[in-house]
Amino acid sequence: MTGTRPTGDELVEVLAALSNPLRLRIVATLAGGRDYVSNLARVIGVSRPLLHMHLQRLEAAGLVVGSLELSDDGKAMKYFEVADFDFTLTPAALAAAVPTLTTPDPHRGPAREERS
Amino acid sequence: MTGTRPTGDELVEVLAALSNPLRLRIVATLAGGRDYVSNLARVIGVSRPLLHMHLQRLEAAGLVVGSLELSDDGKAMKYFEVADFDFTLTPAALAAAVPTLTTPDPHRGPAREERS
DNA sequence: TTCACGTGTAAGAATTCTCTTACACGTGTC
DNA sequence: GACACGTGTAAGAGAATTCTTACACGTGAA
Numbered sequence: 001m002t003g004t005r006p007t008g009d010e011l012v013e014v015l016a017a018l019s020n021p022l023r024l025r026i027v028a029t030l031a032g033g034r035d036y037v038s039n040l041a042r043v044i045g046v047s048r049p050l051l052h053m054h055l056q057r058l059e060a061a062g063l064v065v066g067s068l069e070l071s072d073d074g075k076a077m078k079y080f081e082v083a084d085f086d087f088t089l090t091p092a093a094l095a096a097a098v099p100t101l102t103t104p105d106p107h108r109g110p111a112r113e114e115r116s
Numbered sequence: 117m118t119g120t121r122p123t124g125d126e127l128v129e130v131l132a133a134l135s136n137p138l139r140l141r142i143v144a145t146l147a148g149g150r151d152y153v154s155n156l157a158r159v160i161g162v163s164r165p166l167l168h169m170h171l172q173r174l175e176a177a178g179l180v181v182g183s184l185e186l187s188d189d190g191k192a193m194k195y196f197e198v199a200d201f202d203f204t205l206t207p208a209a210l211a212a213a214v215p216t217l218t219t220p221d222p223h224r225g226p227a228r229e230e231r232s
Numbered sequence: 233t234t235c236a237c238g239t240g241t242a243a244g245a246a247t248t249c250t251c252t253t254a255c256a257c258g259t260g261t262c
Numbered sequence: 263g264a265c266a267c268g269t270g271t272a273a274g275a276g277a278a279t280t281c282t283t284a285c286a287c288g289t290g291a292a
Contacts, residue, residue: 074268089202191290239286
């Protein structure tokens with residue numbers, strides 16, 4: 001995964017996933033070792049449902065990986081760990097990714113000239 | 117600016133600024149050469165007020181630089197160009213930035229344990 | 233004066249994001 | 263059975279983003 005040239009859409013998803021303080025904190029914490037959801041929520045100091053949502057976002061972007069495991073006492077634990085991603089953000093790198101953006105049409109129409 | 121270790125807050129602002137398809141397109145376009153607002157709006161195909169807003173966001177994040185200049189025929193033109201930024205996104209880099217995040221208190225309180 | 237072209241900004245709607253609260257299910261232990 | 267601890271998800275409020283439309287001002291040319 002390291003050194004991969006992301007498509008425009010992938011890049012936007014990754015950047016959006018990392019542009020949140022809490023998610024940044026989640027990744028940073030997981031960088032120190034894998035952990036399961038409930039415990040991670042306690043460590044970071046966030047409610048479990050909230051953490052659950054953010055982990056989904058991070059996993060969708062491919063920044064963390066989760067795996068459901070069974071503990072010795074039969075409990076279903078969901079462990080998460082960071083993926084070893086490596087993205088470079090430079091004007092040139094962005095320019096290379098932009099051509100592969102799938103029309104992010106503003107809202108309705110693709111803009112017309114102002115002042116008819 | 118290249119190779120600088122950003123603070124957590126700076127990093128969040130930069131990532132938020134780049135996590136939008138249109139802003140990514142703006143940076144990519146400016147990477148091909150400086151331009152003034154009205155023309156850039158035509159080139160990209162977006163309304164000028166909208167472009168103006170996005171440029172503000174990019175400039176606030178330090179990704180583009182604007183300068184008001186007077187053209188030969190006396191018009192005030194605002195030219196923008198990309199800053200030569202270079203950010204590295206790896207688990208380790210993020211972990212290094214996170215400690216400098218200024219309390220991004222969720223919403224109201226700092227979360228309490230669930231299930232009283 | 234009027235038109236073309238540059239600048240900036242404010243008001244409002246539609247959408248998305250963030251977060252809390254509440255519910256559901258399963259398993260091992262007291 | 264009741265409790266502790268793990269999982270997942272849905273409903274709703276509040277705030278932030280994104281975008282359009284409309285207005286303001288200034289200068290040179292017809």
